[in-house]
Amino acid sequence: MEIQNLHEQAMLRNKRDIAKNDAIILEARYTLSDLYPKRRLTQKMDNVLNVSGVTQSNPAAAEVSPYKVQPVTDEDKDAILAMLKRFFFKDEPLNKFLNLGDCPELEEYSLKSVKDNCSFKAVHNNGELIGVFLNGLLKRPAPDAAVPKKPADSCQHQKFKKILNFFDRIEENFNIFDLYPNTDTILDGKILSVNSDYRGMGIAGRLTESALDYMKQHNIPVMHVLCSSHYSARVMEKLGFHEVYKINYADYKVNGEVVFKPAEPHVAARSLVKELAEDKSKSAL
Numbered sequence: 001m002e003i004q005n006l007h008e009q010a011m012l013r014n015k016r017d018i019a020k021n022d023a024i025i026l027e028a029r030y031t032l033s034d035l036y037p038k039r040r041l042t043q044k045m046d047n048v049l050n051v052s053g054v055t056q057s058n059p060a061a062a063e064v065s066p067y068k069v070q071p072v073t074d075e076d077k078d079a080i081l082a083m084l085k086r087f088f089f090k091d092e093p094l095n096k097f098l099n100l101g102d103c104p105e106l107e108e109y110s111l112k113s114v115k116d117n118c119s120f121k122a123v124h125n126n127g128e129l130i131g132v133f134l135n136g137l138l139k140r141p142a143p144d145a146a147v148p149k150k151p152a153d154s155c156q157h158q159k160f161k162k163i164l165n166f167f168d169r170i171e172e173n174f175n176i177f178d179l180y181p182n183t184d185t186i187l188d189g190k191i192l193s194v195n196s197d198y199r200g201m202g203i204a205g206r207l208t209e210s211a212l213d214y215m216k217q218h219n220i221p222v223m224h225v226l227c228s229s230h231y232s233a234r235v236m237e238k239l240g241f242h243e244v245y246k247i248n249y250a251d252y253k254v255n256g257e258v259v260f261k262p263a264e265p266h267v268a269a270r271s272l273v274k275e276l277a278e279d280k281s282k283s284a285l
Helices: 003-017 037-049 075-085 094-097 105-115 160-175 201-216 230-238
Strands: 067-072 120-124 130-141 185-194 221-227 243-250 268-275
Touching: 067 201, 075 105, 075 130, 075 185, 094 160, 094 201, 105 130, 105 160, 120 201, 120 230, 130 201, 160 268, 185 201, 201 221, 221 230, 230 243, 230 268
Parallel strands: 185 221
Antiparallel strands: 067 120, 120 130, 130 185, 221 268, 243 268
């Protein structure tokens, strides 16, 4: 009985550790069950406490997933864009603060990483797209490579241009390849979004697992995410990511004026990473 109570109390504490508003990668809100469905969460707690004593030996008895995770292809772009418009664009903290509105350039920017073939989607058994994790590949520039043109320079949407300029400032101040001198390719997590009608099914967690599996299969040692949301950064930390760079919105100014003042608790943009294998030449963090 004492072990059972300990198990139940630990689960309650774990659930309280992640507030209802927790999120992943620029997306609005996730709960713990979005990362791991109830059955898998219980199994994880049993493993931690070592009190289960029960082994699932009958695969047919396992819960059948109502969705499957698959790689994203070019044919998915229209469905992904429709989903981002409904669940992502309006909730991301900087978009929301600026009241960004319709922005074809944001749409194009969000989908440009699809060509790298390292993004994943969750598709319900009824055929509906219910989640997506858009990722790209960061390549170390050649020493003699020309300085690439900044996306903000040609952006005609003045509000979105502010966001692109902010990203440019981050790149000027922080080069992730400086932390990993022996790494030439890094997986870059762009956008993770889940249809709110299907939350609590572990979709976000399974999409993240697929991204990490991709890293293993392609010998990519590091995954990077840039979180503009307080909630997104917290959940990525719970998934094993750790911070390597942070810029407070109050410290980012143009002509002496603070550009972004999103609602609290969104007070900073943070870069976080997860290493699958130790890079022995990596600088100390």
